[in-house]
Amino acid sequence: MDDRTAPPGYLTTRQAAHALGITPGALRNLVYRGQLARAGGTERHPHYAARDVAAIAAKRRERQVA
Numbered sequence: 001m002d003d004r005t006a007p008p009g010y011l012t013t014r015q016a017a018h019a020l021g022i023t024p025g026a027l028r029n030l031v032y033r034g035q036l037a038r039a040g041g042t043e044r045h046p047h048y049a050a051r052d053v054a055a056i057a058a059k060r061r062e063r064q065v066a
């Protein structure tokens with residue numbers, strides 16, 4: 001995994017996966033299915049916008065409560 005740091009407002013793959021409570025592989029599936037977009041970084045070490053990850057986390061919490 002990458003231990004690189006992301007710029008402010010962005011998360012690494014590991015950080016985004018941890019925030020969502022999923023594995024990095026599951027995070028890649030979200031990207032593949034178009035539910036999350038890469039927002040920078042490199043092909044091998046992408047960054048994701050923290051606001052996009054937070055929106056997905058909020059949707060997941062809503063579904064769990066309902």
